[in-house]
Amino acid sequence: YITTNAQAACSWERLAGTPGGHSVIVAETDRSGQVVVDILASDGAFRSVDCGVWEVYEPPDGPPATTIEDGDWVVGDHIEPATYSSQSATGCGWTHASGFEHTAQEVIAAVPPQARGNEVFTVALAAGQRFTTTSCSTWTKVG
Numbered sequence: 001y002i003t004t005n006a007q008a009a010c011s012w013e014r015l016a017g018t019p020g021g022h023s024v025i026v027a028e029t030d031r032s033g034q035v036v037v038d039i040l041a042s043d044g045a046f047r048s049v050d051c052g053v054w055e056v057y058e059p060p061d062g063p064p065a066t067t068i069e070d071g072d073w074v075v076g077d078h079i080e081p082a083t084y085s086s087q088s089a090t091g092c093g094w095t096h097a098s099g100f101e102h103t104a105q106e107v108i109a110a111v112p113p114q115a116r117g118n119e120v121f122t123v124a125l126a127a128g129q130r131f132t133t134t135s136c137s138t139w140t141k142v143g
Helices: none
Strands: 002-018 019-037 045-048 069-074 082-087 095-097 109-113 121-126 132-136 139-141
Touching: 019 132, 095 121
Parallel strands: 019 069
Antiparallel strands: 002 019, 002 045, 069 132, 082 121, 082 139, 095 109, 095 132
16 A cells, blocks of 8 residues: 655554554554555554555556655665665665565665764665665665
8 A cells, every 4th residue: 555645743553453452563653755555464454643545556657766755665666776875864764675564574674763974875776675765865876
């Protein structure tokens, strides 16, 4: 599923069971912009706040971009498979993952959001992967 207009306070949860008698499978908070998440048939429920309207994911028309802003991105659909670089900014954090369930098992590499100095990040992204970025400078294709 995808939402493209999440507010800065967007939070969502994939739940086992139903609300009131559930346990959280995975949750994310303080998201904004575009968010993409696989909701599995085995999930008991899905709950979100301030995330806008969720729709079934369909690949976008047109060529993939060569720059990346805040949000979740499908490599090969939204952005070209390539190597990208970004200058860090206050609160910059990112996750490079193999899928869209947002579980720890999918994480290939991650840098948590935090204050940091003048650091340059570089990541090589392949088709079908997820790239999530928050509060970083624009990521640009470098190779």
